[in-house]
Amino acid sequence: MLKIVACFKWVVDDADIRVDAGSNKLNLDRAAYKISPYDRNAIEEAVVLQEKHGGSVVAMTVAPPGAKPCLKDSLSRGPDSACFINDPCCADLEPSQTVEILARAISAKTDYDLIICGEGSGDIYAQQVGPALAEKLGIPCVTWVNKLSFNEDERRIIAERKLEDGIEVVSAPLPALVVVLPDINSPRIPTLKQVLGAAKKPVENVTPQDLGSIPSPRLLTTDVVAATMDRRRIKLAADADGIREAVNALLREGLVS
Amino acid sequence: MDFNLTEEHKLIRQSVQEFCDKYVCPIADAVDQEPRFPAETIKRLAEQDWLGIPYPVEYGGAGSDYLSYIIVLEELSRACATTGFTLECHTSLAEYPLFKFGTEEQKQKYLVPLCKGEMLGSFALTEPGAGTDAAAGTSSAVLDGNEWVLNGSKIFISNAPVAGVIVVFAMTDKSKGTKGISAFIVPAGTPGLQIGKHLNKMGIRGSLTAEVFLKDCRIPKENLLGGEGQGFKIAMMTLDGGRIGIAAQALGIAQAALDESIKYSKERVQFGKPIATLQAIQWMLANMATEVQASRFLTYHAAWCCDQGLPYSSQAAMAKLFASETASRQTDRAVQVHGGIGYIKGTKVERLYRDAKITEIYEGTSEVMRMVIAGGLLR
Numbered sequence: 322m323l324k325i326v327a328c329f330k331w332v333v334d335d336a337d338i339r340v341d342a343g344s345n346k347l348n349l350d351r352a353a354y355k356i357s358p359y360d361r362n363a364i365e366e367a368v369v370l371q372e373k374h375g376g377s378v379v380a381m382t383v384a385p386p387g388a389k390p391c392l393k394d395s396l397s398r399g400p401d402s403a404c405f406i407n408d409p410c411c412a413d414l415e416p417s418q419t420v421e422i423l424a425r426a427i428s429a430k431t432d433y434d435l436i437i438c439g440e441g442s443g444d445i446y447a448q449q450v451g452p453a454l455a456e457k458l459g460i461p462c463v464t465w466v467n468k469l470s471f472n473e474d475e476r477r478i479i480a481e482r483k484l485e486d487g488i489e490v491v492s493a494p495l496p497a498l499v500v501v502l503p504d505i506n507s508p509r510i511p512t513l514k515q516v517l518g519a520a521k522k523p524v525e526n527v528t529p530q531d532l533g534s535i536p537s538p539r540l541l542t543t544d545v546v547a548a549t550m551d552r553r554r555i556k557l558a559a560d561a562d563g564i565r566e567a568v569n570a571l572l573r574e575g576l577v578s
Numbered sequence: 579m580d581f582n583l584t585e586e587h588k589l590i591r592q593s594v595q596e597f598c599d600k601y602v603c604p605i606a607d608a609v610d611q612e613p614r615f616p617a618e619t620i621k622r623l624a625e626q627d628w629l630g631i632p633y634p635v636e637y638g639g640a641g642s643d644y645l646s647y648i649i650v651l652e653e654l655s656r657a658c659a660t661t662g663f664t665l666e667c668h669t670s671l672a673e674y675p676l677f678k679f680g681t682e683e684q685k686q687k688y689l690v691p692l693c694k695g696e697m698l699g700s701f702a703l704t705e706p707g708a709g710t711d712a713a714a715g716t717s718s719a720v721l722d723g724n725e726w727v728l729n730g731s732k733i734f735i736s737n738a739p740v741a742g743v744i745v746v747f748a749m750t751d752k753s754k755g756t757k758g759i760s761a762f763i764v765p766a767g768t769p770g771l772q773i774g775k776h777l778n779k780m781g782i783r784g785s786l787t788a789e790v791f792l793k794d795c796r797i798p799k800e801n802l803l804g805g806e807g808q809g810f811k812i813a814m815m816t817l818d819g820g821r822i823g824i825a826a827q828a829l830g831i832a833q834a835a836l837d838e839s840i841k842y843s844k845e846r847v848q849f850g851k852p853i854a855t856l857q858a859i860q861w862m863l864a865n866m867a868t869e870v871q872a873s874r875f876l877t878y879h880a881a882w883c884c885d886q887g888l889p890y891s892s893q894a895a896m897a898k899l900f901a902s903e904t905a906s907r908q909t910d911r912a913v914q915v916h917g918g919i920g921y922i923k924g925t926k927v928e929r930l931y932r933d934a935k936i937t938e939i940y941e942g943t944s945e946v947m948r949m950v951i952a953g954g955l956l957r
Contacts, residue, residue, distance in 0.1 A: 355592075393585050394592070510596045513627035513640040513650075516589045 323376035323471060326404075326427060326436045327367035328454075329360035329395055330419075331388040332444040340547040347545055356394055359439030361508040362501050366469060367437045368399030369506060374471050377401045379431060383422050383529070385412040396519035397511035404430065406527045408535075415540045416449035423450070424457040425532035430525070435471075435478065436460075436498040448500075455498035463493055464500040583649075590642075591649050597626060598657035606658035610929050613783035615740060619661050624695020629668060633677050637685055638693030644819075645881040648826040652877075655830025656837075659933035660784035662827045667736045667785075668692065670820035671941075672699020675745050675761060675812050679804035688743050688763055697742025697766075702732040702790050703813050710946055712747070712813060713756045717792060719748040725796045726762060728770070732790040734940070739773050739786040742766050745816075746792070747809045759809035763801040770795030781932035818891045820941045822884065825877040825897035828905035828937040832873060835905070835912035835930050836866045842916055853915075862915055866908045873901035892954035899947035902937035909934040 337352035356364070367378045380400040382391060386407045396403055406426050414422070427433060436458075438451035455462030468481035478497055482489040483504075511519075529535045555570070557563040571577045583591070601622055609616050623629055631647035633639030640646075647669060655662030676689040676699075692699045708715040717730025728748050738744060744764045751758035764771055774789030804812050840863060843854035853859045876897040883890035912927040913920035920927045938944045 390585055390588070394589060397589055397593075510600070510626065511589065511593045512625065513590065513593075513631060513642055513646065516586055516593060517640065517642060519589070520586065 323370055323374050324432055324434045325367040325371060325376065325378045326431055326433045327360075327364045327378055327380050327400060328423060328436065328438045328450065329364060329380060329382050329391070330357045330439075330442045330444070331355070331382060331384045331391040332357045332442055335443065345546040345549065347547060354388065354391070355443075356391060356398075357439060357443035359441055359443060359503060361398065361439070362503050362505055363437040363439040364395060364398050364400060365506045365508040366499075366501050367435075368509075370435070370469070370471055371399075371401075374473060376434070379404055379433075381423065381426065381431075382406065383411050383414060383419050383426075385409050392524050393516075393519040396522045396524075397516045398509065399515070400522075402523045402525065404525045404527060406529060406532075408528050408530070410535060411529065413542075415538050416445075416447045416453065417539050418536050419450050420453040420457055421536045422529050422532060423454055426527055427454075427458065429532060430527065434476075434495040434497075436496070438498065438500050440465075440500060440502055451498060451500035458496075458498070461493040461497040462500070463491055463497065465502060466499050467502045467505045469499060469501065469505065587645060587649055590646050591653055593626070594628075594650050594653035597622070598653060602654065602657040602661055606660075607924060607926075607929070609658060609660050609784035610933075611783075611923065613660075615784055615786050616658070616661055616664075617740070619658075620664060620698065621695070623661075623665060628665065629695040630673060630689075630693025631669065633673060633689065633693050637677065638690040643881075644822070644884040645878060648822060648877060648881040651823055651826035652830040652833070652874075655827040656834045657830075658784075659827060659831050659930075660782045662830055663782050663785050664698070664737060666820065666823040666827055667701065668699045670823040671701035671816055672737070672741070672743065672745055674819055675701075675803060675816045676763070678815065679761070679808070679812050680763075681800075683800070684763060684803065688765075691742065698737050698740050700735055700737040700741035700744040701816070702735045702738065702744050702746045702764075704732060704734050706731065706733050710943060712759065712810060715747065715749060715759065717746070717748040718752070719750050719760060719762060721750075721799065722796075724799045726799060726802065728762065728764070728792040728795040728797065730792050732792075734777070734787055735790045736785055736787050736940075738788045738790050739776060744771075744790065745803060746790070747813055748792070750806050750809075754807065756810035757807050759813070760806050761803040761809040761812045762797060763803050764792075764795065764797055768795055768797060779936070781929075781934070781936055783932075817941050818894050819884065821894040821898040821947070822877060822880045822890070824937050824941050825873070825880065825894070825901040828898070828901035828934065829870065829873045829877050831930050831934050831937065832866070832870045832901065832905040832908045835909045835927060835934075836863070836870050838927050838930070839863060839866060839912045839915040846917075859915060862911050866911055869900075869904040869908060873897070873904045876900050892951055895942070895947040895950035895954075898937075898942065899944055899951070902934075903944060905934035905937050 333352045334355045339348040371378050378400040380395040381404040383406045392403045441448040452462050463480045465482045466480045467483040470479045477492045479492045557567050627640040630639035631642050632644045635641040651662050705715045719726045719728050746762045746764045750760040770793045772791040777787045843859050846853045880893035880897040883893050909931040913931050
């Protein structure tokens, strides 16, 4: 039996983002929202473990009230219930605030064995919430996980970590937090009965104020603009001189040394 | 008046789009060009609970509404019209008459495995000499003891080569015209039931369409569906609902034509700028979008009437008429937007152009749709 919390974020669908040609600002007027793709892997892994070992899965998110459609969407993917921490002030939280709110909610409301987070959010991809949440809760954290299992006898998780220089297998006692990589699983597509059944699953509504004051942001966002790639339009010949010229240009720019 | 879809309907659309991205789009060209029946996709449709969407859970269905079914058909057809139509034929033409007119025993025996996806269904009405004029059919059914003996031939029967059960229409009393037609449940493998060769179609080429031959085909007396002489009514009521399904298929095809045209016109550069900046192209796109949206409203409204228990025969005919002719017009425009590349095999709009035409023909031609609509007006 495992009591699992799967954290997810409701993010703008990047396919709908338009960039204003003049100002380079992002136009989100017609953008739809979706569960962050990386967090779908977290939800899926939680459900897979629950199907194998029993227990329960709570899908938890911090978002403004307008994110309500995320509840049925997440619940159609398998969790038993959802915890919706919502308030208008929860739009555009920075990771340190999200961590603080999640940590309080999990400590106060939820009895858990395992927390699963995605690799990073689909919008700002700061990759901070998972590790910082584990630190805040004082529990072991295993990141870059692409294979996860649970030893029922020892009540430990065994995780395969995909690192730059190889694979590392680690185990950790519960409670623990795991950050999963996208290739750990292929998230299921909700069946029609799962979609229709989502409405019948319980949702706990929590406001951050229920959990204490919302921490102040530590970052100041001054602007958000689209990344641009300015081409130099330099033509080089495909011969020794051209290659030499290309290498020299890269050296001058400090791009190679 | 609320034009918003429910959260469930939006999620259903999202799940079908995810499904299509993963399983349907990658093989759609191969299904068309080889051509081949997408058996692996149909198996997955069953896993998604999409093979009996509007029928009750106790009969193996998903217990959802007709609009959910229409949304699934629209999105599947947007990716692959063959896949959309295979589902439509199964759900609207085979399952509906069993659900509406079947006895409890018939439902348990045939509707449950159909809804669970254990087998596909088919519907055999059309004959070489009896298309729109169903009363001209010559297939016959004669009661011999405890068995009906069926003889005759059917043509253009979709899903027949892969069907586990076929709803067959035959004359039990030729002298009564349409009131002499009865419907029968004919399981695959019944001696005397032969499936002819797959017909080589212009579009929806992966869908299996064949002739069906009945030669002293004996079925149990209890396989009569509805009462004797009710066949014409069963067929017409079945086709009424089916027309909303074909409207959804046409809508999906037309939406795909619009999607492809928007994408291509932004990429294709002529005279130093994307062709989307040319008013000639913009007008085509504007007309396409307007007609696609109008098709969607007509189709969803017909499905809504069906869900509300309101009469929907005229609404279904209007939806099918407008959506199917929109699909033909807009796929033609889409090829025009693409220019030469749109005429080449392997370009999606070339496939859509061929797939669209049949929606003006099957389950009642555009001409029959106008007859149905006019009949409703002048009643």
